[in-house]
């Protein structure tokens with residue numbers, strides 16, 4: 001059995017669109033080609049937006065696209081115990097604190113606006129030593145006391161990466177006011193308990209990777225290899241989001257798009273075929289070698305070469 005495992009980690013907060021289809025198809029194809037295990041995880045910790053309906057539709061879309069997985073899916077909301085254990089461990093080491101400051105208070109507390117535009121929680125805003133640093137009442141938002149260090153890692157597609165989370169975002173959220181794990185903590189705990197060795201995902205999460213690496217170090221968890229794929233953009237050059245209903249796989253499917261055309265579009269975006277043509281999902285693993293994915297990532301690091309959904313793309317997809 002393979003010692004390597006990747007994962008598909010859809011958030012069950014809306015319908016999957018063409019950008020998800022590309023990321024999931026490439027992850028699946030790479031894993032099937034290389035003989036890795038593929039585990040599935042439903043990221044459903046957003047109490048306002050996650051729904052069971054979205055989970056069912058996600059499963060349906062994955063099956064439609066020919067994407068299978070190994071073993072039983074993990075659903076984050078099913079059991080809070082592993083996340084609480086991780087929080088207790090961080091608290092024992094004096095690394096997490098409760099803070100009720102609003103975004104506005106955090107923004108206004110720091111004189112100079114931060115260059116990257118991201119809200120930065122300055123260490124000066126940490127509470128004094130005392131109860132706020134214990135993890136007794138889970139119904140309070142908590143942040144990780146980010147050490148002031150540079151994090152370096154080798155992205156399997158994008159090459160060497162070097163960032164300083166303390167400068168970028170400062171102390172980031174690891175636990176919400178609703179008493180639930182925040183994204184960064186949940187991903188780290190789950191990637192470890194699902195034995196994930198290779199994380200393939202969109203490059204919108206590149207900045208999160210260094211934060212996750214810091215949590216892994218403090219929790220004595222192994223760091224996986226990371227493969228960040230450039231995201232798909234719309235005709236205006238804006239990355240696809242769940243609000244692009246017209247580009248949801250369900251909508252396209254109801255208008256005649258087939259899995260073969262969607263795979264053909266993905267292969268064409270990657271320049272594995274010279275012009276759009278239907279490709280059977282089971283042929284994708286032959287095309288998705290790590291070397292070819294690397295070539296695509298390098299090419300697409302130029303904004304002019306990012307995959308884009310134009311009107312003619314949709315017309316072609318739905319003309320099968």
Ligand code: GLU
Nearest residue numbers: 009010011043187201205
């Ligand atoms: N659930 C996230 C998403 O759907 C992915 C998280 C991850 O890959 O770490 O965008």
